[in-house]
Amino acid sequence: MSDIRKELKYLSSHEWARVEEDGTVTIGITDHAQDALGDVVYVETPEVGSRVAIGEEAGVVESVKAASDIYSLVSGEVVAVNETLQDAPETVNSSPYDDGWFFRVKPDDLAELDEAMDAAEYRELIESED
Amino acid sequence: MGNKTALYATHQAMGGKLVDFGGWDMPLHYGSQIEEHHKVRQTAGMFDVSHMTVVDVTGSQAKAYLQYLLANDVAKLDGNLGKALYSGMLNHEGGVIDDLIVYNLGDWYRVVVNCSTREKDLAWMNKIAADFTVTLTERPELAMIAVQGPNAIRIASSVVTAERAAIIADLKVFQGLPAGDWFIGRTGYTGEDGLEIMLPNEQAPAFWQALADAGIAPCGLGARDTLRLEAGMNLYGHEMDETVSPLAANMGWTIAWQPLERNFIGRPVLEAQKAAGNSHKLVGLVLRERGVLRAEQVVSIEGCEEKGVITSGTFSPSLGYSIALARVPRSIGSHCQVEMRGKQVTVEVVAPNFVRHGKALI
Numbered sequence: 249m250s251d252i253r254k255e256l257k258y259l260s261s262h263e264w265a266r267v268e269e270d271g272t273v274t275i276g277i278t279d280h281a282q283d284a285l286g287d288v289v290y291v292e293t294p295e296v297g298s299r300v301a302i303g304e305e306a307g308v309v310e311s312v313k314a315a316s317d318i319y320s321l322v323s324g325e326v327v328a329v330n331e332t333l334q335d336a337p338e339t340v341n342s343s344p345y346d347d348g349w350f351f352r353v354k355p356d357d358l359a360e361l362d363e364a365m366d367a368a369e370y371r372e373l374i375e376s377e378d
Numbered sequence: 379m380g381n382k383t384a385l386y387a388t389h390q391a392m393g394g395k396l397v398d399f400g401g402w403d404m405p406l407h408y409g410s411q412i413e414e415h416h417k418v419r420q421t422a423g424m425f426d427v428s429h430m431t432v433v434d435v436t437g438s439q440a441k442a443y444l445q446y447l448l449a450n451d452v453a454k455l456d457g458n459l460g461k462a463l464y465s466g467m468l469n470h471e472g473g474v475i476d477d478l479i480v481y482n483l484g485d486w487y488r489v490v491v492n493c494s495t496r497e498k499d500l501a502w503m504n505k506i507a508a509d510f511t512v513t514l515t516e517r518p519e520l521a522m523i524a525v526q527g528p529n530a531i532r533i534a535s536s537v538v539t540a541e542r543a544a545i546i547a548d549l550k551v552f553q554g555l556p557a558g559d560w561f562i563g564r565t566g567y568t569g570e571d572g573l574e575i576m577l578p579n580e581q582a583p584a585f586w587q588a589l590a591d592a593g594i595a596p597c598g599l600g601a602r603d604t605l606r607l608e609a610g611m612n613l614y615g616h617e618m619d620e621t622v623s624p625l626a627a628n629m630g631w632t633i634a635w636q637p638l639e640r641n642f643i644g645r646p647v648l649e650a651q652k653a654a655g656n657s658h659k660l661v662g663l664v665l666r667e668r669g670v671l672r673a674e675q676v677v678s679i680e681g682c683e684e685k686g687v688i689t690s691g692t693f694s695p696s697l698g699y700s701i702a703l704a705r706v707p708r709s710i711g712s713h714c715q716v717e718m719r720g721k722q723v724t725v726e727v728v729a730p731n732f733v734r735h736g737k738a739l740i
Binding site: 283286287289290292308310312313314315338341 | 395406407410411412600604668669670672692693719
């Protein structure tokens with residue numbers, strides 16, 4: 249059974265977003281996504297200082313099985329990326345919601361997150377996929 | 379729901395992630411396919427390969443039948459009890475219906491073919507058998523467990539009867555012999571030493587458990603694929619199929635051209651291809667930077683209009699970067715371009731053989 253965190257927002261492409269105390273938004277991929285991908289071997293994150301936009305490719309995750317584009321749930325400036333993933337991409341498998349986060353964005357408009365799915369909607373989506 | 383091997387419940391109980399594989403519910407991994415891969419290279423792992431199809435060939439013309447059916451020549455096994463031979467089974471157009479292993483068991487032979495090709499293989503084998511005095515007997519009552527890795531034989535020997543351990547101790551590489559109601563072969567699909575053990579379905583769960591208790595890691599078909607790819611071994615449906623000549627699939631060594639008077643299915647076409655100089659060959663590709671080569675990516679070579687194609691590609695856990703097998707025009711040099719996610723990436727061309735017995739070959 250996939251771990252789905254109540255406090256997070258989700259995309260149908262299996263990214264999650266968490267609003268931090270300082271108002272930035274952290275992005276990663278879900279437990280369901282890492283399980284479906286299998287062992288992650290490379291992660292390509294956007295560069296700090298670059299801009300990401302909703303609906304545009306922000307990075308790539310490659311596993312033993314497939315390559316998959318990563319999308320942001322909000323538009324804005326990238327303020328941090330998870331350097332750990334360069335040397336230890338398997339962190340995405342072991343800790344998708346915590347140590348395995350991808351990048352952090354200073355959002356232009358936090359209200360964009362309202363468009364994303366909540367935990368209940370995301371659960372419904374992955375259950376309908378199974 | 380697909381077919382289930384005798385070990386299905388065992389895989390579930392051990393946490394295997396079960397997926398469809400050629401109509402069978404098989405474990406992809408038990409947590410991490412990369413960790414399972416390393417276990418096999420470094421110590422020992424085991425695979426449920428009960429989905430493979432075992433066919434015994436008996437009758438007075440068993441040898442003559444296989445000499446016509448297969449591109450390799452079972453006469454090479456004469457006088458060598460238990461010795462195995464790898465061969466392609468070709469159609470009249472010289473394409474590969476399947477690749478298989480055949481064991482010489484005195485006055486009969488045991489053939490192991492792939493699972494995803496079972497029905498067409500059996501139909502073809504039966505069709506050709508109509509002209510020979512032979513009987514084909516499928517053996518679905520046998521499970522098959524592959525135990526692979528540098529410590530595989532030692533550990534497996536410790537959990538079988540003394541009689542079976544004695545048989546294992548005398549087995550040469552690529553030899554398999556009956557051991558009571560079991561059959562034990564020193565064969566595999568990983569590039570490591572090891573055994574493939576066929577045994578009655580009802581005995582399989584207890585044996586699997588005994589191997590696990592002795593420290594052999596259960597491994598899924600995910601690790602089996604990365605291991606065979608590192609070892610440069612073909613996978614049916616990827617490196618070859620009915621439209622691909624064995625000469626374009628690194629299987630030239632499996633074609634027994636001598637004796638000239640042996641007529642086997644596909645021979646005239648292969649001889650014509652050989653005389654004309656076959657246009658394609660199978661090579662290895664290496665990408666030392668980030669990114670993973672994948673099957674079906676297009677390969678371009680300088681000064682050559684014709685394209686090649688990646689037949690299998692993966693991240694190599696042993697090497698730490700991506701490797702692939704590709705069918706390409708013969709004129710390929712030391713480098714080529716692969717279209718990866720919309721970009722042309724330069725990769726290195728090597729012999730289709732990357733890792734054997736735990737050691738990098740490139």
